[in-house]
Amino acid sequence: MDLNYSPEEEAFRDGVRAWLRENLPDDLRDKVVNYQELSKADLLRWHQILAKKGWVAPDWPIEWGGTDWTVVQRYIFEEECGAAGCPPLMSFGLRMCAPVLLRFGTPEQKQRFLPRIYHGEDFWCQGYSEPGSGSDLASLQTRAVRDGDDYVVTGQKIWTTLAHYADWIFCLVRTDPNRPKRQEGISFLLIDMRSPGISVRPITLMDGGHEVNMVFFDDVRVPLENRVHEENDGWTVAKYLLGYERMGTGRIGASKRELARLKELAAKTIKDGKSLLDDPRFRDRITRVEVELMALEITNLRYLDQLRGGRAPGAEVSLLKIKGTEIQQAISELMMQTAGPLAQLFRPVDPEVDFDNFTASLAPRYLNMRKTTIYAGSNEIQRNIIAKATLGL
């Protein structure tokens, strides 16, 4: 048993690390590590820097701009990006719509959309959840009725991340409401956000920020050619995506960076004449999270090794999402706790004054992180998946 990266993998990691150090703009990095909101322009700038290098879509086939990296190298790249404080790449186009097009799209659809996704020319969002269909996605109701060369789409989506930035949305819609099983009768449509009849309404989250939206479809006409895969077999596409995604959810590199920041913060915080980092109670809690992160990392590598050996890991990879998100939350909570009685800081009444913006970002970040155990398949659903598919319960 060998837990180490090979010399080639280590060299690859060093190369990535060096390139990131040279090419990640300081202002973007500062925003990320200080929990400031990233604008659409910020996200696109980083996307285009990576696209120019040829690293924006490592998972894609080479003919469409991907790399020839192994699964381990792809993992190393993602972790190094997290560790360096890179802005997140908006996964909806690159890592959701694109794999779907690659697997199920027509040549015309691939040609039309993939290069634009690659170069950051189209910003994508995901129209899945509805007010009545969260965990029970298959119960979705947004209706798409054939009319000539179009579908006419009516309904609403919710929790649509960054729909207010988006040019395009991929949606699961109901094309046949009369099937015996709800999973049947669903289709996968690509919809132009500028289509008449689409409106976007922001949903403010409890940290005061705006990242998710409701998207309303009011008799929106969508050309039939924008359907991916067979009509009424959209659930096959949805399942493919869900399976495709589960390996990338540990966010281990980013959590390592956050943990280091937490220790820095604790070291600078004084309690009874000593630093909080030297306070055994607080230190123990940090240690516990650090140990969880180590366990998660090794588990992730084990699963990667299986993938590399051609054995697809089973539903147990849901644990990467469960543990990864719990660790993200634990770190954000400890960071908030370093502030003690000052954690309550939020916004100055007079916006002109000097304000401790960093301390004021800690509680909002703790609040924002509560979403991680809810989104992308709640941790309850992830446990159900393991229970059913792995344990046979």
Add this chain to the structure above:
Amino acid sequence: MNFDYSEEQQLLADTLKRFLATDYTFEARTKIVASTAGYSEDMWAALADMGLLGVPFDMAYGGFGGSAVDVMVVMEAIGEGLVVEPYLATVGLGGQFVARGGTEAQRQRILPALVRGQAKLAFAQTERGARYDLRHVATRARRAGDGWVLDGEKCAVIHGGCADMLVVSARTAGHPTDARGISLFLVERDLPGVTMQEYRTIDNLHAADIKFSSTPVSAAGLLGPEGDGLTLIEEVVDYATALLCAEAVGAIRYANEATLAYLKSRRQFGVPIGSFQALQHRMVDMFISYEQGRSMACLACVKVDTADAAERQRAVSAAKIKIADACRHVSQEAVQLHGGMGMTEELKISHTFRRLTMIAQAFGDVDHHLERFAACG
């Protein structure tokens, strides 16, 4: 042994519940929070009219002469309604310093006005680097003629911005972390050299950083014995902590009711999600946290009136530990069980989550109270 509310206490609780349901709906509160002041003078007047500002103060000053348990009834309602008016700061902190440590002249000057709703108070204690150590007072009070001159900076003063009168801890002798040498002063907010930087808190209240630059305080402004203020500070902070535990109980009660209602009404996979046993057990655990929390809040509120210092500290620290755990547990579960809706600004549950999160870290976090409890022996 009797854990029931008296008839009067029950009447008070019922009156408050009705009042909140009609006059302090979540919509009404949203408007108040959005206002510049961040609280409502009309609400404050209503609280005064109902006699709530006078509950713990002696009848000689227009109060009700009530116990901490009487105030607990009010605090639970404040927690349930997420009331943002400066009740704890005025009645539980500032007013307590005057009532317990003030001269008769000081009490006459301040308490009747407070009870009538004409004077709000705040307690300026915390300083940067102090964390929860009440001995950590670097703000200085130098003798100047008959009076003093204050210099220093206080931070995180809850409802400092709307206070007419501040109770300020300042050092008249000793080093910044000495137990002896701390004095208390009554400082009108419009005295020279008092500058405030007000901010909104994450749980929809207002707080302030307050700077004192050669602020003159007259002889009549000293509250309690010079250099020996720590005992009173600990007593009042314990009292306020017990009340805060009661506020948390009210908020937890709301969080549980809302979550239970959601579990019963939200349908997925053709059934109410409350039919899933995994979620039922978690809801039960939230119920258990509430019950245990309520018990400890009762303990704390009884002991702050009846116990000696050591027993009081032990009870209050134990209560704060249990309540902080309950705040954390219930608030996190409530959001998780609400799914995406629990994350939104629009729903009361997320506001409750924020208030419970801050309560857990107020007047000492769990670690602080674990240490204090152990030190009590």
